[in-house]
Amino acid sequence: MTPFRALYGRDPPIILKYSENSFVVDDVDRQLTDRDSILKELKANLAKAQDSLKSYSDGKRREVHYAVGDSVYLKIQPYHLKSLARRVNEKLSLRFYGPYTVAEKSILQADSSLRRSDEEIALLDSYASIKSNLVIKSGKKLQRKRAHSPHEDENDSIELPCPQCGTEVSGFRCNPNTVHLQCHACGGMMPSRTDINVPQHCVGCDRAFCGAYWQAQVVNRSDIHPMCSHDTFKPISERTLSRIPFVAHEMNRHEQDITERCIRQTGRTLQDVISDWIGKFNNREIDRTRLPLNHAEAITAGTHTCNECYDKLVSFLLYWFRITTPKHCLPQDVRQREDCWYGHACRTQHHNEEHARKRNHVCRPTRGTH
Known part of the structure; x- marks a missing residue:
């Protein structure tokens, strides 16, 4: 089928070749003759262009013959083949x-x-060998530190990406078509499963983590298969912290110090303050517009997150803690600071120590497009 027929549903009109001097009218005869000349020249130019493109393309190709067993x-094309994991x-x-x-x-x-x-x-x-969430076959044999017996040589020729490949664990065993996910933290493999309620991706960043899955499958760490600990990927409500995250307040250490002093003045710990604000967050008492995580509206206290996303959440909650703290509750030496025009979005605070110290940056911008 030609492109013309696919578009219009019919074959293109046939242009008959004109025989010279078939018309007695000179103008008609001349126009038809010129038309044939133009068509002939167009065909020649198209053939020349096609030959040029073919020679250029053939220069990068070579003839190869195959045999059974090669x-x-x-x-x-990943955009077209949707049978692969997204x-x-x-x-x-x-x-x-x-x-x-x-x-x-x-x-x-x-x-x-x-x-x-x-x-x-x-x-x-x-x-x-580049790390990715989707792993069809890594192309590398897994390293082994323990000695193995001769009867295991046959099994060594088959690559077993995860503990559930070749062995049934907790009622599940990978088959040859099982798609595996690669953990972002440890690089280990786990089967991609939708038949269980154990999360395998961090909601905040959509990256894969294996800590919660292997704990639910009651599989312990080994030298053969890398695995994360449970602490790397667990619900927000089960997490604890003893220090303000480095990314808090746009990494402004002066604002972090002020927040830490404010918490000490209340006689409470950082964990107590964060637990209270997680409760407010869970009850949707906080505007989540500025929360720098994916699927912000779907996050609750029971959501599994990675360490990086948890630090971002804590930083977000500390921002709300500061802007809701009255000025008279701030340390005495910082109560008279004026708000920066650009607030938390100020870029000068990152490279000008004096500006970061003299102006309050835990506030909303009043200038600029934010």
């Missing part, structure tokens, strides 16, 4: 998947660009 990589950023997906062993030669005749030399396979393996 290893090939498959190039898959990623947060799909354009960073792997370009090639495999290697796969050729089973029938007739398959290879469809595309002669699939075969790769040993050097190219090694190069693609190095590219495929």
Whole structure:
């Protein structure tokens, strides 16, 4: 089917070649003759352009012959093939998947660009080692520190990304088609599952973490399979802290010191203050517009978050603690400070120590577009 027929539902009109001097009217004869000359020139230019493009493209190709048993990589367009697990950023997906062993030669005749030399396979393996949430095959054998017996040699030829590959644990065993997630913290693997209520992604950043999953599966850490501890990924209500996060108040250490002094003046601990504000947050008494986390409206006290997202949440709550604190409750030496025009969005506070100290930056901007 031609593009014209696909667009209009019919074949294009046929342009008949004109025989010279077929018309007795000179103007008509001249116009039809010129038309044929123009069409002939257009066809010649199109053929020349096509030959140029073909020669340029053929310069990057080579003829390759395959045999049954050869290893090939498959190039898959992640935007079109939705059978693969979705990623947060799909354009960073792997370009090639495999290697796969050729089973029938007739398959290879469809595309002669699939075969790769040993050097190219090694190069693609190095590219495929970049960390990502979706892991089809890592291309690397897992390191083992314990000695293994000869009867395990057969199993060593099969890569087992996670403890549930090849062995049933807590009623689940991975099959050859199981998609695995790579933990952002430890780099270990876990099966991507939707049949359980154990979270495998941080709601605040959409990254995968394995701590909660392996704890629910009652699997302990080992030298063969990396795993995170439970503390790296757990509900907000179960977390504790003893210091103000480094990212609090836009990393302004003067404002962090003032907040710490305010808390000490109340006779309470930082954990007590944060627990109270988490309760207000959970009851939706706080505007979440400035919360720098994904899916902010879906976050509750029982939501699992990673350490980084928890620090951002605590910083957000400390901001609300400060702006709701009356001036007479602030330390004596900072009560007379004027608010910075640009408030928490001020960029000067990051490189001008004097400005960061003299002006209050825990406030809303009154200038600029924020």
